Amino acid sequence: MTEINNVRKNGKRPFEAGPGRPRLALVGSPNVGKSSLFNRLTNSYLIVSNYPGTTVEVSRGQARIGEVEFEVIDTPGLYSLLPLTEEERVARDILRLERPELVLHVIDAKNLERMLPLTLQLREAGLSLVLVLNIMDDAEKLGLRIDLERLERELGLPAAATVSTTGRGIDKLKEIILTAHEQRKT
Numbered sequence: 001m002t003e004i005n006n007v008r009k010n011g012k013r014p015f016e017a018g019p020g021r022p023r024l025a026l027v028g029s030p031n032v033g034k035s036s037l038f039n040r041l042t043n044s045y046l047i048v049s050n051y052p053g054t055t056v057e058v059s060r061g062q063a064r065i066g067e068v069e070f071e072v073i074d075t076p077g078l079y080s081l082l083p084l085t086e087e088e089r090v091a092r093d094i095l096r097l098e099r100p101e102l103v104l105h106v107i108d109a110k111n112l113e114r115m116l117p118l119t120l121q122l123r124e125a126g127l128s129l130v131l132v133l134n135i136m137d138d139a140e141k142l143g144l145r146i147d148l149e150r151l152e153r154e155l156g157l158p159a160a161a162t163v164s165t166t167g168r169g170i171d172k173l174k175e176i177i178l179t180a181h182e183q184r185k186t
């Protein structure tokens with residue numbers, strides 16, 4: 001936890017977003033397609049660095065959605081907000097210390113039920129959330145049908161269905177991100 005202490009001592013956060021550049025963090029379990037989604041959302045400008053005080057690499061890039069330039073952060077895989085590994089601690093610290101304006105909880109649509117407890121934890125933590133049901137192609141191949149509107153209603157969160165390897169659903173996800181950003185400003 002030294003990195004947190006250092007951060008508090010000099011009163012600075014590890015990275016400052018540019019003025020007027022809201023942060024968007026991608027979080028979720030390992031192997032759900034966060035990095036593929038990151039690549040879909042961001043342009044070619046990318047910074048990969050070790051999170052301060054750790055050997056964990058974090059990628060940051062920019063995404064222009066509508067007229068808004070977002071800073072996008074690809075966090076390491078996380079199973080719960082009670083971290084066991086260094087990777088999980090980094091993901092949790094990014095959420096706690098960098099206070100992203102919007103958190104995209106990326107889940108594997110094949111394993112919806114197993115992944116929703118983390119959605120609830122993130123919601124409990126007071127984060128502004130969008131649920132991204134990724135890997136929809138495989139879920140459909142397995143015959144799974146997901147009622148997105150009902151899920152949105154029951155969770156009280158916006159949700160998008162995506163296939164980050166082909167780009168399916170990304171435009172709709174961008175619309176949801178922009179709407180959430182606009183609503184936050186008003």
Ligand SMILES: Nc1nc2c(ncn2[C@@H]2O[C@H](COP(=O)(O)OP(=O)(O)OP(=O)(O)O)[C@@H](O)[C@H]2O)c(=O)[nH]1
Pocket residue numbers: 029030031032033034035036037076077078134135136137138162163164165166
């Ligand atoms: N079929 C399918 N495969 C996907 C999709 N999105 C990602 N993948 C594949 O899933 C694997 C993991 O993708 P990553 O983007 O590395 O996942 P990640 O969440 O960043 O993984 P960690 O960084 O280890 O937590 C890769 O082989 C991707 O090609 C999708 O929508 N459909």
Ligand SMILES: [Mg+2]
Pocket residue numbers: 034035036074
């Ligand atoms: Mg990744």
